[in-house]
Amino acid sequence: MIRFISLVVLFAAGLAVAFAPLPAPSIAPQARTLRIDARQFAYSPSELKVNLGDTVTVQLVSTDVVHGLYVDGYDVSVEADPGQTATLTFVADRSGSFRFRCNVTCGAMHPFMIGKITVEKNDLLFRSVGLATLAVIGVFPLSSLLVERKDRALAK
Amino acid sequence: MNRIELTRNLFIKSALKNRHPQLAVFIVMLAGYVFAILAGLIGTPVGSHNFSIVFVWIAWWAILILVAVPFFGRGWCAVCPIPLPGEWLQRGAVLHPLDKKPKWLNLRWPRALRNIWLQNIAFLLLALFSSVLLTTPTITAIVLAAMLFTAIGLSMVFERRAFCRYLCPVGGFIGLYSQTAPLELRIKDKQTCVTCDGKPCYNGASTSLSANSGYGCPWDVFPGGLTRNTYCGLCMECLRTCPHDNIAVNLRPFSADLAKPSARLDEAFKAFIMLGSAMIYAGVLLGPWGALKDAAFYVGTSAWIIYAAVFLGIIFIILPGLFSLALFLAHRPSLKACLGRSRGVGRGTGLRTFAMFSASLIPLGLMFWVAFSLSFVLTNAAYILVSLSDPLGLGWNLFGTADVAWRPIFTSLLAPAQTLALVGGLIWSARMAQKAADESKISAIPVMAYCFAATVVMLWLLL
Ligand code: SF4
Ligand code: SF4
Ligand code: SF4
Ligand SMILES: [Cu+2]
Numbered sequence: 001m002i003r004f005i006s007l008v009v010l011f012a013a014g015l016a017v018a019f020a021p022l023p024a025p026s027i028a029p030q031a032r033t034l035r036i037d038a039r040q041f042a043y044s045p046s047e048l049k050v051n052l053g054d055t056v057t058v059q060l061v062s063t064d065v066v067h068g069l070y071v072d073g074y075d076v077s078v079e080a081d082p083g084q085t086a087t088l089t090f091v092a093d094r095s096g097s098f099r100f101r102c103n104v105t106c107g108a109m110h111p112f113m114i115g116k117i118t119v120e121k122n123d124l125l126f127r128s129v130g131l132a133t134l135a136v137i138g139v140f141p142l143s144s145l146l147v148e149r150k151d152r153a154l155a156k
Numbered sequence: 157m158n159r160i161e162l163t164r165n166l167f168i169k170s171a172l173k174n175r176h177p178q179l180a181v182f183i184v185m186l187a188g189y190v191f192a193i194l195a196g197l198i199g200t201p202v203g204s205h206n207f208s209i210v211f212v213w214i215a216w217w218a219i220l221i222l223v224a225v226p227f228f229g230r231g232w233c234a235v236c237p238i239p240l241p242g243e244w245l246q247r248g249a250v251l252h253p254l255d256k257k258p259k260w261l262n263l264r265w266p267r268a269l270r271n272i273w274l275q276n277i278a279f280l281l282l283a284l285f286s287s288v289l290l291t292t293p294t295i296t297a298i299v300l301a302a303m304l305f306t307a308i309g310l311s312m313v314f315e316r317r318a319f320c321r322y323l324c325p326v327g328g329f330i331g332l333y334s335q336t337a338p339l340e341l342r343i344k345d346k347q348t349c350v351t352c353d354g355k356p357c358y359n360g361a362s363t364s365l366s367a368n369s370g371y372g373c374p375w376d377v378f379p380g381g382l383t384r385n386t387y388c389g390l391c392m393e394c395l396r397t398c399p400h401d402n403i404a405v406n407l408r409p410f411s412a413d414l415a416k417p418s419a420r421l422d423e424a425f426k427a428f429i430m431l432g433s434a435m436i437y438a439g440v441l442l443g444p445w446g447a448l449k450d451a452a453f454y455v456g457t458s459a460w461i462i463y464a465a466v467f468l469g470i471i472f473i474i475l476p477g478l479f480s481l482a483l484f485l486a487h488r489p490s491l492k493a494c495l496g497r498s499r500g501v502g503r504g505t506g507l508r509t510f511a512m513f514s515a516s517l518i519p520l521g522l523m524f525w526v527a528f529s530l531s532f533v534l535t536n537a538a539y540i541l542v543s544l545s546d547p548l549g550l551g552w553n554l555f556g557t558a559d560v561a562w563r564p565i566f567t568s569l570l571a572p573a574q575t576l577a578l579v580g581g582l583i584w585s586a587r588m589a590q591k592a593a594d595e596s597k598i599s600a601i602p603v604m605a606y607c608f609a610a611t612v613v614m615l616w617l618l619l
Contacts, residue, residue, distance in 0.1 A: 041453070042446020072567045096571075097619060099442070101535070103562055105204055108291040109453050111536055116444040125619040128575040129612055135579050136608050139586040 003141035003148075010138040017130035022095075025120055029053030036060050038067035038080065038102070041109035050092050052120040057089045068103035071117065077103050095120040160407040161344075163395070172392045172405065175251050178235070186237035189300065191547070196297025200549025204562075206293040207547035210539045212300070213290050218533040220330075221525050229334030233327065234390040238303050239320050242311030243374065253362035253369050262315045265322060265376075271422040275328030276429055280471075282325050283433050284464050287440070287452040317374045320389060332426045333522045334385040335413035335515075340406050341390055342382050348402045349380035357394035357403070370397035379403060384413040386423070414588055417515030421507060424514035425476070431517055431610065432471035434524035438617040442531055476510075479517075482602035483509055486593065509596065513603060516588035520607055523581025524614055527574040531618060535564040574618050582611045 032054050037044050038061065050056050060069050060080040069088065070077035073096070078088035102113035163169040171177050188211070196208030203209040224232045244250050248258035282289060282299065289295050307319035320327050343349055354361075357379045360372035371393050373379060379394040395403045440448045451459035538560055543549075545558035552558065564570075586604045593600035 039446075041449055043444070044446065046444040046446055070563075072564055072570075075563075075567070099444075105202055108203060109287065109449055111204055111291070112287075112441045112449055114442060114444055122619060124571050124575065125615060128579065128615045128619060131575065131579050132582055132608060132611050132615065135583045136586055136604055139583055139590060139604070142583075143587060143590050 003145045006141045007138060007145065010134050010141070014131055014134045014138075017127055017134065022123065025052050027051050029055070031055040031057070033057045033059060036069065036115070038062045038069070038113075039064050040107050041102075041113040043069070043100075043113070043115040046115040048115070048117040050117065050119055052092060052095050054092045054119075055089065056092050057087055060086045060088065065106050066104050067106050067113070069100050069115075070103040071098055071100045073098040079104050092117075092119040096124055097122040158409060159340075161404045162407060163403070163405045168405075169395075173395055175396075178392065179251065181235045182237060182240055185235055186240055189237040189304070193297045193300050193304075195548050196293040196295075196300070198548065199293060201293060202549055203291040203293055204536070204539050205543065205546065205549035207543050208293045208296045208300070209291065210536075210543035211547075212296060214533060214536050215540050218529060218537075220326075221529045222533070225330055225333045225337065226522065226526070227337060227339070228390075229337030229339050229385045230330055230388060230390045231337075231339070232330060233320065234392065238324070239307045239311070239317050239374075241304065242308035242319065243317065245308065246311040247371065253360065253371055255362060257362070260311070261313045263313060265314050265318050269322055271420070272322070272328050272331070272426060273422050274323050275325060276422065276426055278323055278325035279328055279429060279433075280468070283429075284467060285455055286437070287449070288455055290441075291453075316372075316376045317389070321375055321387065328426055329430050331386040332423060332430065332518060333525075336411040336519055336522055337385060338408055338410050338412075340382075340385055340408055340412070341379070341388055341392075341394075342404055342406060343380050343402050344404050345402055346380070348400050352380075352400060352402075355380070356397045356399060361397045361399070368397050368399050370394075372397070383416065384418065386413070386418075411519055411584065411588070414515050414518060415591070417512050417592070419508045419511040421511050424511040425472075427514045427517045427521055428475045428479070429471050431521040431524060432475050433467075434521065434528050435610070435614055435617065436467055436470060438524075438528050438614060442528070443617060476514075479514065479603075479606055480510060482606040483513060483598075485602040486598040486600070488599075512596075513589065513592055516585050516592055516603060517607070518585075519588060520581045520585035520610065523577045523584070524610075526581075527577040527614065527618055530573055530577070531570055534566050534570055537565050538562045571619055575615070578611050578614055578618075582607055 029051060032050055034045075034048055034050075034056065036048075036058055058069060058078065060067070060078055062080040062082050062084065064082060066079060066081055068077055068079040071090070073094060074090055076088060076090045078086045080086035097116055097118045100115045100117055102110055104110075106113065163172065192208040192212055195206055199206045199208065220232055246258070246260055248254055248256075285295075289299060303319075303324070306323065307317075310318040310323070349355075355378070356368065356370070356372070358372050358377075361369050362371075373394055374391055375387055375389045377387050379388075379398075382388055390405075395405070439445070440452045447459075448463070451457070451463040454460055539562065541557040541560045542562075545555045546552045547554075566573075585607045586600075589603040589607065590600040593603065
C-alpha cells in the first residue's frame, strides 16, 4: 500500500514538474538587435539568449553562399544573399530553447546548420531533468510492486 | 508465460509461410535499393534533394528506428534486399529449393570471427564518416553498392548468410535492440525438437516432393535453441521447413529477452557503441557547435582525426570505464548494507558481470536513438515529398510535390516527445538494472545513477 501511495505521489509530483506554470519574469522587455554571421555550415554566434517579451531583430550576414535562418517553434525565417545583410524581427513571446536552422540548401551539411536561441530559460530541460529524477526514484516502489504482484500470482 | 501465438491465426500463418508475399516485398525493396544506388551516382549531388539520401537516411531510417526495430525487432531483416542477390545465387533458386544445388565453396565461417566484432568495426567505420555519408549522395551510393556486392561475394565463399550474421553494420544494432521487441519466433515444444529426425529447420528440406520444402536456417541458428531474438532474421524459413508444425511467431512482453542477458563482450560493447554514438550524433549533428560539425565533415583533416579519437575514446574508454566504476561501487559492502541486502560477495565478477549488466543499457540506447531520430526525421520529412516527385533532383515533378516548401513538422510536439522517450527509456533501463542487481545480489543504485547521468546529458544535448 505504501508503495502504491508513493507511486501516486511521485506521479503527481511529475505532473507538477511537467506542467506547473512558472512565475512571470520581472525583467522588462526590451528591443534587441543581434548580428549573426552565417557561413557553410555554422552561425556565429550560434547560441543566443534573450528575455521573454523582447523584440528581437536578427541581422543575418552571409559570408559565403546564400543562407537562411528559420526559427523552430516561431516559424519565422529570413534569407540573406552573400555579403548582404537581411533582417528579421519577431517578438520572443514563448519561453524555452529553440533551434534555428538554415532554410536555403547551401551545401552538404546544410541540414545540420543549426544554432540555438534561448528565450528566458530552457524550461523544458529543467522540467525534463526533474521528471527523470522522479522516474528513477519511482522505479523502486514500482519494482517492489511488480515483484509483489508476481509473487501473489505465483502463490495462486 | 504470457505469450500470444500469432501463427495460430491461419491467415497470418499462411501469409508468412507462403513464399510469394515475401518475394513481392523483396522485389519492391530490391528495386528501391538499386534505384537508390543509381540516384546517388547519377542524380544531383545536393543530398537533401537526392532520392538516395532522402529515402535511405530520412524515410528508411525513420521507419527502421521508430517502428521496425522497437515493435518488430529484426522485422526489417525479413524484407531487407541486401543479402538477396547473393542468397539467390547461393541457392541457385529464387523460390523453392532445387534438388541440385549449385556448387559454391560453401565454407564454414572462421571460428575466431563468429562474433559481432566485425559488425562493431563496420558500424564504427561508417559512424566516423557519417557526416559525409549522410549528406553526400555518391558516398551513400558507394556504401550501398559495397554492401550489396560484399554480401554477394560472401555468399559465394561461405555458407548461409555470412554477411548478415557477421558483417552487416546495420544488422548488429538491429539484433541488439531486437531483444526489446514484443515479437519473437520460437519453437512451441522442446521435446518435439529433441526427437525430431534430421532437424530440417537447420539442415533444410530440399526434396521437392515434400510439402515442407525449404532451406536450413540462413542465419545459422538452430531454431530449437532460440532464447533471444538477436540472431534470428525472421526469414520464416523454419516455419516452412518444420515438419512438426513446431514453430510459432509470438507476441510477448517488451524486452523479454533481457531477463536472461548474454554475457558476451562483443554484444556488451555493441551496447556502448550505440549509446555513445547516439549521444555524439546528437551533439555533433543537432547541436549548435559549428567547429564540431567541421571536424566531423572534413574527413582527413587534423580536426577530424581528433574528432575520431574522441569518438572512439568516448565509446571504448569513457562510457565503459564509468560503467565499470559503477559496477565496482555496486559491489561495495557498504552500499549493499545500506540497502539491507544480504552481505557477502555478489555473484559473478569482472568481465562477465560487466557484459551482463551492460544489457540494461539496451532499452536506454534504443530510446536515445528514437529521441535523436525524431528530431532529425521531423525536421527533414518535407524532403521526402520533394524527393518523391523529383528523385534525382533534375527538376522533375512526377506527383506535383516537387515544390513543397521545406518546413519542420510537429515542432511543438518534438521536444515533449523526446522527453517522453528519454524518460521512458530511463525507467525501462533502471528497471532492468534492478532486476540484474537483484539476481547478482549487488546494489542497483550505481548503474541506475549511470543511466540517469547519461539521460541528463542526452536531454541537455537535444532540448
Ligand atoms: S543483417 Fe543487414 S543485410 Fe542482413 S538482412 Fe539485416 S539489415 Fe539486411
Ligand atoms: S524441424 Fe521443427 S521439430 Fe524439428 S528441430 Fe526444427 S523446429 Fe524442432
Ligand atoms: S530460419 Fe527460422 S530461426 Fe533461422 S533466421 Fe529464419 S526465422 Fe529465424
Ligand atoms: Cu543552408
